Amino acid sequence: MGRPRDPALDVAILRAALDLLAEGGLEACALDEVARRAGVGKATIYRRWPSKDDLVRDAFEGTDLGLVPTEDVGSLVEDCRRLLLALGAALRSPRARAWRRTVPALGVDSPLAGSLPIGPVEAWNEAVLDMLDRARRRGEVAADGLHPLVVQAACSTVMARWFTNPDGDEAGERVLVEQLLTVLVAPHLRP
Incomplete structure (x- = not known):
């Protein structure tokens, strides 16, 4: 019960985690720093992801490259x-x-x-x-x-x-x- 979760927070947390991973790998992706960058408390992260590994997996899965061009331009x-x-x-x-x-x-x-x-x-x-x-x-x-x-x-x-x-x-x-x-x-x- 209680207030519904804000999906925008999920996006902010996943983006912060991915940015930290890009900057320095797993060592840089400390949950305290993820929380600070996302503008949330650490408890907010733990309510969504039981561990740092779970957060890292979702940070990768939540980003779709979708950049493979398939359109035929005729040449x-x-x-x-x-x-x-x-x-x-x-x-x-x-x-x-x-x-x-x-x-x-x-x-x-x-x-x-x-x-x-x-x-x-x-x-x-x-x-x-x-x-x-x-x-x-x-x-x-x-x-x-x-x-x-x-x-x-x-x-x-x-x-x-x-x-x-x-x-x-x-x-x-x-x-x-x-x-x-x-x-x-x-x-x-x-x-």
Whole structure:
């Protein structure tokens, strides 16, 4: 009984937790600091989440990347450009930054090991396959002219840049994407 829970507080708490995870991983995500940033008391957090691990799981699950472009814009190069730039945007998101600081540091005996997201890998791979299928149907590439691994390698290069330079800027990313399109995709296009 009593007053109904304010869903806006849930959002503020989850956002504070994710921001702290992005800044410094699990160590930075102390419940006192989550409460301070969210503007709530610690008891408010404990009424919603019985443990810090539960809060961390929900902070990751409560953020949907939803950034995989699926719209056909009628050009393989443009579809690839949009896909690679969207991947870069997903990697700059608070969730990806939180993942980078949190998941690799987990030990195998951590209660969180295996319960945090590994990322939307399947969705990105499906997007690559769909994009190449559309390009083949349009006649932009031969049926066996562009293997999906070529575009997946471009995606992997964007991800590698994120791992080695997590503070990279969007302008540098655009340059990288244009280079990848020129070297990996354009040579496979039919004249």
